[in-house]
Amino acid sequence: MRSSSALAPVMEVFASIQGEGAYVGEPQTFLRLAGCPLRCRWCDTPSSWRVKPDARVRVAGRELGGRDVAANDAPTNFATPLVAACWIKEAEAGGVARTVSVTGGEPLLWPEFLLGLRPLLGARRMHLETAGAHPRTLARVLELCDHVSLDLKPDLDLDAPEELDAPEELDAPEELDAQQSLGGEVLERAPRTRDEWRAAREACLELVRDRDACGKIVVNGERSAADFVGLFDEVERVNPALLVVLQPVTPLGGAIAPSRELLECLIDLAYERELTVRVLPQVHRALRVP
Numbered sequence: 001m002r003s004s005s006a007l008a009p010v011m012e013v014f015a016s017i018q019g020e021g022a023y024v025g026e027p028q029t030f031l032r033l034a035g036c037p038l039r040c041r042w043c044d045t046p047s048s049w050r051v052k053p054d055a056r057v058r059v060a061g062r063e064l065g066g067r068d069v070a071a072n073d074a075p076t077n078f079a080t081p082l083v084a085a086c087w088i089k090e091a092e093a094g095g096v097a098r099t100v101s102v103t104g105g106e107p108l109l110w111p112e113f114l115l116g117l118r119p120l121l122g123a124r125r126m127h128l129e130t131a132g133a134h135p136r137t138l139a140r141v142l143e144l145c146d147h148v149s150l151d152l153k154p155d156l157d158l159d160a161p162e163e164l165d166a167p168e169e170l171d172a173p174e175e176l177d178a179q180q181s182l183g184g185e186v187l188e189r190a191p192r193t194r195d196e197w198r199a200a201r202e203a204c205l206e207l208v209r210d211r212d213a214c215g216k217i218v219v220n221g222e223r224s225a226a227d228f229v230g231l232f233d234e235v236e237r238v239n240p241a242l243l244v245v246l247q248p249v250t251p252l253g254g255a256i257a258p259s260r261e262l263l264e265c266l267i268d269l270a271y272e273r274e275l276t277v278r279v280l281p282q283v284h285r286a287l288r289v290p
Protein backbone atom coordinates (compact mmCIF):
# COMPACT_ATOMS: atom_id res chain seq x y z
CA MET A 1 0.00 0.00 0.00
CA ARG A 2 1.24 3.45 -0.87
CA SER A 3 2.41 5.54 2.05
CA SER A 4 1.32 9.09 1.27
CA SER A 5 3.84 10.41 3.79
CA ALA A 6 6.71 9.13 1.60
CA LEU A 7 5.67 11.58 -1.09
CA ALA A 8 6.82 15.16 -1.27
CA PRO A 9 5.77 18.11 -3.42
CA VAL A 10 8.68 18.79 -5.76
CA MET A 11 8.93 22.29 -7.19
CA GLU A 12 12.05 21.97 -9.29
CA VAL A 13 15.12 19.88 -9.94
CA PHE A 14 18.08 21.50 -11.64
CA ALA A 15 21.84 21.38 -11.90
CA SER A 16 23.66 24.55 -10.94
CA ILE A 17 26.40 25.95 -8.75
CA GLN A 18 25.99 26.20 -4.99
CA GLY A 19 25.80 29.89 -4.23
CA GLU A 20 25.65 29.83 -0.43
CA GLY A 21 27.24 28.33 2.63
CA ALA A 22 30.22 26.08 3.18
CA TYR A 23 30.13 24.45 -0.27
CA VAL A 24 29.82 27.67 -2.25
CA GLY A 25 31.03 27.21 -5.82
CA GLU A 26 30.48 23.44 -5.89
CA PRO A 27 28.46 22.18 -8.87
CA GLN A 28 25.40 20.51 -7.37
CA THR A 29 21.96 19.27 -8.29
CA PHE A 30 19.19 21.04 -6.41
CA LEU A 31 15.95 19.39 -5.36
CA ARG A 32 13.52 22.03 -4.17
CA LEU A 33 10.54 20.83 -2.13
CA ALA A 34 7.48 22.97 -1.60
CA GLY A 35 5.97 23.79 1.76
CA CYS A 36 7.21 25.97 4.56
CA PRO A 37 5.33 27.03 7.69
CA LEU A 38 7.91 29.69 8.51
CA ARG A 39 7.63 33.29 7.47
CA CYS A 40 11.09 34.80 7.26
CA ARG A 41 11.01 38.48 6.36
CA TRP A 42 13.76 38.12 3.76
CA CYS A 43 12.65 34.83 2.23
CA ASP A 44 13.85 34.68 -1.37
CA THR A 45 11.47 31.84 -2.31
CA PRO A 46 8.04 32.75 -0.94
CA SER A 47 6.58 30.78 -3.85
CA SER A 48 7.68 27.67 -1.91
CA TRP A 49 5.53 28.43 1.14
CA ARG A 50 2.29 26.82 0.08
CA VAL A 51 1.70 23.35 -1.30
CA LYS A 52 -0.51 23.79 -4.34
CA PRO A 53 -2.34 20.70 -5.59
CA ASP A 54 -2.19 21.87 -9.20
CA ALA A 55 1.46 22.92 -9.14
CA ARG A 56 3.85 22.00 -11.91
CA VAL A 57 7.34 20.60 -11.60
CA ARG A 58 10.32 22.01 -13.46
CA VAL A 59 13.01 19.45 -14.20
CA ALA A 60 16.16 20.67 -15.93
CA GLY A 61 14.16 23.59 -17.33
CA ARG A 62 11.37 21.34 -18.63
CA GLU A 63 7.97 21.94 -17.12
CA LEU A 64 5.95 18.86 -16.24
CA GLY A 65 2.31 18.89 -15.21
CA GLY A 66 -0.70 16.72 -14.67
CA ARG A 67 -1.05 13.51 -12.76
CA ASP A 68 1.47 11.84 -15.05
CA VAL A 69 4.34 13.44 -13.07
CA ALA A 70 3.58 11.45 -9.94
CA ALA A 71 3.95 7.75 -9.57
CA ASN A 72 0.34 6.85 -8.91
CA ASP A 73 -2.74 8.56 -7.57
CA ALA A 74 -0.79 11.24 -5.74
CA PRO A 75 -1.73 14.89 -6.13
CA THR A 76 0.08 16.60 -8.96
CA ASN A 77 3.75 17.36 -8.26
CA PHE A 78 3.80 15.01 -5.27
CA ALA A 79 6.55 12.58 -6.18
CA THR A 80 7.82 9.37 -4.71
CA PRO A 81 11.54 9.20 -3.84
CA LEU A 82 12.04 7.01 -6.93
CA VAL A 83 10.48 9.56 -9.26
CA ALA A 84 12.57 12.33 -7.66
CA ALA A 85 15.74 10.23 -8.07
CA CYS A 86 14.94 9.82 -11.79
CA TRP A 87 14.49 13.58 -12.11
CA ILE A 88 17.85 14.13 -10.40
CA LYS A 89 19.49 11.86 -12.97
CA GLU A 90 17.70 13.71 -15.75
CA ALA A 91 18.97 17.05 -14.41
CA GLU A 92 22.52 15.70 -14.50
CA ALA A 93 21.99 15.27 -18.25
CA GLY A 94 24.31 12.32 -18.58
CA GLY A 95 27.11 14.12 -16.78
CA VAL A 96 28.94 13.06 -13.66
CA ALA A 97 26.72 12.58 -10.62
CA ARG A 98 26.75 15.62 -8.36
CA THR A 99 26.06 16.30 -4.74
CA VAL A 100 22.31 16.70 -4.24
CA SER A 101 21.22 19.70 -2.20
CA VAL A 102 17.72 19.27 -0.83
CA THR A 103 16.27 22.70 -0.29
CA GLY A 104 12.92 24.40 -0.04
CA GLY A 105 10.69 25.52 1.39
CA GLU A 106 11.48 23.48 4.47
CA PRO A 107 12.61 19.95 3.50
CA LEU A 108 12.15 18.69 7.06
CA LEU A 109 8.39 18.68 6.47
CA TRP A 110 8.95 15.53 4.40
CA PRO A 111 11.16 13.18 6.46
CA GLU A 112 9.72 9.93 5.06
CA PHE A 113 10.49 11.16 1.56
CA LEU A 114 14.08 12.01 2.57
CA LEU A 115 14.48 8.60 4.19
CA GLY A 116 13.26 6.98 1.00
CA LEU A 117 15.37 9.14 -1.28
CA ARG A 118 18.76 8.65 0.35
CA PRO A 119 19.40 5.04 -0.68
CA LEU A 120 18.42 5.93 -4.26
CA LEU A 121 21.16 8.54 -4.59
CA GLY A 122 23.99 6.02 -4.75
CA ALA A 123 27.40 7.56 -4.16
CA ARG A 124 26.09 11.12 -4.41
CA ARG A 125 26.37 13.20 -1.26
CA MET A 126 23.10 14.52 0.13
CA HIS A 127 23.16 18.00 1.61
CA LEU A 128 20.24 19.41 3.58
CA GLU A 129 19.35 23.10 3.69
CA THR A 130 17.02 23.77 6.61
CA ALA A 131 15.81 26.59 8.81
CA GLY A 132 16.55 24.49 11.87
CA ALA A 133 13.06 24.79 13.28
CA HIS A 134 12.29 21.05 13.55
CA PRO A 135 14.98 19.40 15.68
CA ARG A 136 13.16 16.13 16.32
CA THR A 137 12.71 15.65 12.59
CA LEU A 138 16.31 16.65 11.92
CA ALA A 139 17.38 13.95 14.37
CA ARG A 140 15.45 11.37 12.32
CA VAL A 141 17.21 12.17 9.04
CA LEU A 142 20.58 13.40 10.29
CA GLU A 143 22.47 10.17 9.64
CA LEU A 144 21.49 10.39 5.98
CA CYS A 145 22.90 13.87 5.50
CA ASP A 146 26.48 14.42 4.43
CA HIS A 147 26.17 18.12 5.21
CA VAL A 148 23.61 20.28 7.00
CA SER A 149 23.29 23.99 6.36
CA LEU A 150 21.34 25.58 9.20
CA ASP A 151 19.76 28.97 8.65
CA LEU A 152 20.23 30.94 11.85
CA LYS A 153 17.63 33.68 11.93
CA PRO A 154 17.49 36.66 14.27
CA ASP A 155 14.12 36.92 16.05
CA LEU A 156 13.25 40.20 14.33
CA ASP A 157 13.41 38.51 10.91
CA LEU A 158 10.73 35.99 11.82
CA ASP A 159 6.99 36.43 11.48
CA ALA A 160 4.50 34.02 13.02
CA PRO A 161 4.44 30.62 11.28
CA GLU A 162 1.49 29.29 9.30
CA GLU A 163 1.22 25.53 9.47
CA LEU A 164 0.52 23.76 6.21
CA ASP A 165 -2.80 22.37 5.10
CA ALA A 166 -2.48 18.97 3.49
CA PRO A 167 -3.84 18.75 -0.06
CA GLU A 168 -7.25 17.09 -0.19
CA GLU A 169 -5.83 13.90 -1.66
CA LEU A 170 -3.73 13.37 1.45
CA ASP A 171 -5.23 12.72 4.84
CA ALA A 172 -6.78 15.76 6.44
CA PRO A 173 -4.43 17.61 8.79
CA GLU A 174 -5.18 17.20 12.44
CA GLU A 175 -4.07 19.85 14.88
CA LEU A 176 -2.33 18.23 17.81
CA ASP A 177 -0.94 19.79 20.91
CA ALA A 178 2.62 20.29 19.81
CA GLN A 179 2.55 18.63 16.44
CA GLN A 180 0.77 18.66 13.13
CA SER A 181 -0.34 15.81 10.97
CA LEU A 182 0.30 15.92 7.24
CA GLY A 183 -0.48 13.03 4.98
CA GLY A 184 -1.10 10.85 8.00
CA GLU A 185 2.38 11.54 9.36
CA VAL A 186 2.73 13.34 12.65
CA LEU A 187 5.11 16.23 12.21
CA GLU A 188 6.61 18.76 14.54
CA ARG A 189 4.98 22.11 14.35
CA ALA A 190 7.11 25.19 13.81
CA PRO A 191 8.27 27.32 16.76
CA ARG A 192 5.86 30.15 17.57
CA THR A 193 7.57 32.13 20.28
CA ARG A 194 11.10 33.44 20.71
CA ASP A 195 11.70 30.89 23.45
CA GLU A 196 10.51 28.07 21.22
CA TRP A 197 12.73 29.31 18.41
CA ARG A 198 15.71 29.50 20.73
CA ALA A 199 15.07 25.96 21.97
CA ALA A 200 14.70 24.64 18.41
CA ARG A 201 17.86 26.40 17.20
CA GLU A 202 19.91 25.19 20.13
CA ALA A 203 18.67 21.63 19.69
CA CYS A 204 19.63 21.74 16.00
CA LEU A 205 23.03 23.29 16.79
CA GLU A 206 23.62 20.49 19.27
CA LEU A 207 22.58 17.82 16.76
CA VAL A 208 25.10 19.00 14.15
CA ARG A 209 28.01 19.24 16.61
CA ASP A 210 31.08 17.47 15.22
CA ARG A 211 29.36 17.00 11.89
CA ASP A 212 29.86 18.48 8.44
CA ALA A 213 27.64 21.51 8.91
CA CYS A 214 27.50 25.27 8.80
CA GLY A 215 25.29 28.00 10.21
CA LYS A 216 24.20 30.63 7.72
CA ILE A 217 23.09 34.05 8.89
CA VAL A 218 21.41 36.31 6.36
CA VAL A 219 22.32 39.92 7.20
CA ASN A 220 19.89 42.67 6.28
CA GLY A 221 20.95 46.29 6.32
CA GLU A 222 17.99 47.28 8.49
CA ARG A 223 19.36 45.31 11.40
CA SER A 224 21.95 46.40 13.94
CA ALA A 225 24.78 44.29 15.30
CA ALA A 226 22.88 44.02 18.59
CA ASP A 227 20.12 42.09 16.80
CA PHE A 228 22.56 39.25 16.13
CA VAL A 229 24.24 38.97 19.53
CA GLY A 230 21.83 36.28 20.72
CA LEU A 231 22.62 34.08 17.70
CA PHE A 232 26.37 34.36 18.21
CA ASP A 233 25.91 33.59 21.91
CA GLU A 234 23.93 30.45 21.06
CA VAL A 235 26.57 29.23 18.62
CA GLU A 236 29.34 29.93 21.14
CA ARG A 237 27.47 28.11 23.89
CA VAL A 238 26.23 25.09 21.95
CA ASN A 239 28.46 24.52 18.92
CA PRO A 240 31.54 26.78 18.97
CA ALA A 241 33.29 24.79 16.24
CA LEU A 242 30.52 25.49 13.71
CA LEU A 243 31.46 27.44 10.61
CA VAL A 244 29.36 30.61 10.60
CA VAL A 245 28.65 32.09 7.17
CA LEU A 246 27.44 35.68 7.11
CA GLN A 247 25.41 36.26 3.98
CA PRO A 248 24.67 39.90 3.12
CA VAL A 249 21.09 39.94 1.87
CA THR A 250 20.72 40.34 -1.88
CA PRO A 251 19.08 43.77 -2.26
CA LEU A 252 15.90 42.63 -4.03
CA GLY A 253 12.23 43.06 -3.11
CA GLY A 254 12.90 45.90 -0.69
CA ALA A 255 15.74 44.18 1.17
CA ILE A 256 18.64 46.48 2.00
CA ALA A 257 22.23 45.28 1.72
CA PRO A 258 24.19 45.68 4.97
CA SER A 259 26.88 48.31 5.32
CA ARG A 260 30.51 47.38 5.59
CA GLU A 261 30.43 48.72 9.17
CA LEU A 262 27.65 46.31 10.12
CA LEU A 263 29.53 43.37 8.62
CA GLU A 264 32.71 44.41 10.46
CA CYS A 265 30.76 44.55 13.75
CA LEU A 266 29.41 41.05 13.14
CA ILE A 267 32.89 39.75 12.36
CA ASP A 268 34.04 41.24 15.66
CA LEU A 269 31.16 39.53 17.48
CA ALA A 270 32.23 36.22 15.96
CA TYR A 271 35.92 36.69 16.69
CA GLU A 272 35.27 37.80 20.30
CA ARG A 273 33.65 34.38 20.73
CA GLU A 274 36.47 32.61 18.82
CA LEU A 275 34.05 31.45 16.12
CA THR A 276 35.09 30.69 12.56
CA VAL A 277 33.32 33.13 10.27
CA ARG A 278 33.16 33.79 6.53
CA VAL A 279 31.34 36.54 4.64
CA LEU A 280 29.79 35.41 1.36
CA PRO A 281 27.20 37.03 -0.90
CA GLN A 282 24.78 34.83 -2.85
CA VAL A 283 27.30 33.77 -5.49
CA HIS A 284 24.72 32.15 -7.80
CA ARG A 285 23.11 35.55 -8.19
CA ALA A 286 26.41 37.14 -9.18
CA LEU A 287 26.96 34.31 -11.66
CA ARG A 288 23.37 34.64 -12.89
CA VAL A 289 22.69 30.96 -12.54
CA PRO A 290 19.58 29.47 -10.86
Ligand code: SF4
Nearest residue numbers: 036038040043105131
Ligand atom coordinates in the same frame (compact mmCIF):
# COMPACT_ATOMS: atom_id res chain seq x y z
S1 SF4 B 1 12.52 28.89 6.08
FE1 SF4 B 1 13.31 29.30 4.03
S2 SF4 B 1 11.54 29.00 2.63
FE2 SF4 B 1 10.74 29.17 4.74
S3 SF4 B 1 10.19 31.35 4.93
FE3 SF4 B 1 12.27 31.07 5.74
S4 SF4 B 1 13.64 31.52 4.04
FE4 SF4 B 1 11.59 31.16 3.18
